[in-house]
Structure formats: C-alpha cells, structure tokens
Amino acid sequence: MRHRLSLFLALPFLLAACGPAEPKGPVVSKEPVSVRGWILDVEGNGGENAPFRTVETETARKLQLFQSMNVWVDGAPYISGGLAENGSFILLDVPPGNVTVEFSTPRIPQAKLVLINIPGNADVLIPGIIVKPDGGIAIGDPKAIEVRTAAKIDKPRPTSKTVTIAGIQVPVIETPLAQMIGRRDWPEPPGFAKPVVTMK
Secondary structure: OHHHHHHHHHHHHHHHHHOOOOOOOOOOOOOOEEEEEEEEEEOOOOOOOOOOOOHHHHHHHHHHHHHOOEEEEOOOOOOEEEEEOOOEEEEEEEOOEEEEEEEEOOOOOOEEEEEEEEOOOOEEEEEEEEEOOOOOEEEOOHHHOEEEEEEOOOOOEEEEEEEEEOOEEEEEEEEEHHHHHHHHOOOOOOOOOOOOEOOO
C-alpha cells in the first residue's frame, strides 16, 4: 500500500517533467511569410508558334492557360491564397525557411519554384515566372524580385542577408511598417486587368 501511495504522489511530478506533448505534422507558423507574384507564360504552350498573334489572341490564350493551372506549397497544408485568371498568385501563411512552391498545368504536372532561407514575416514578390516543360522555373526579370521585412525605419534599406529564389541571390530589404500593408494584396501583372479570383 505504501508503494502505491508513493507512486500516486510522484505521478504529478513525473507528468510535469514530461511537459506538453509536441504537435505532430505541419503547423501554422508564428512568423508567416507571404509569397506573391505572377506567371508570365508557360514555354511550349503555343504562344511562340501561333500563326497569328495579336494582343487579343495572346490575352485569350493566357486566360485559358491560367484557368487550367494550380499552385500550392509543398508540405504546407494550412496556407491560404491561390491563382487568379490573369496569372497573379498570392500565398499567405507560408512557413519561413526553405520553401517549395509548385505549379501544375494539364501538360506539366509539377514545376518547382525553390526559395531558400526566407526570413520570418517576409513578403516575397516574384514577378514574371516562366514555367518550363521540364518542370523548371525561370524568372523574366530577376532584378524585379523583392524580399522585404518590416522594420521601424523611415525608408527602405538593404540588409546583409540574402535569400535564394530559383537559384538567384536576392538581398533582403528592411522596409518601413507602413509600406508593408500591401503584402496581402494580389499583385497586378502588366497588361491585365485586376484579377478575378477563383480559389482552387
């Protein structure tokens, strides 16, 4: 009886020493990243070999193409956002660190955009993505890529930190808090109207 009583009295201390159970599987990050941008085109989709190319035919071709595409983040089931019919995309609540954004079309089941060392609470803008038939990704204008973090400063300033996006080294820019408001806005690709969003 004495042994049972000792064990009963020691049990709360043993449980406290174990601490709370660690969650299993993916969780929502406490320092979520926003990843935004737009798709410029998909190589080999018919745009370059079309017999007649006008602004109207190109717009119609791309609208049809973007409506058939999907975007997601590998291993991050709790993100929100999606892909609009003008190729614009926004992904919110993305975990920081190393991130793989994946795109798919009816002809290309998986194209990977790899982001490395993304800091917490960053806003990543990647304009002009070109999806390649082999599942690779190219960027139309690498200098237009932006990686921003909020800071209590008066004007943007570069930091010593860099990240890698699609194999391209990009500096991290500290940005005044007021200028970070747009991190939850859909970017607007040039030549397209404001996106009509269809969530997938």
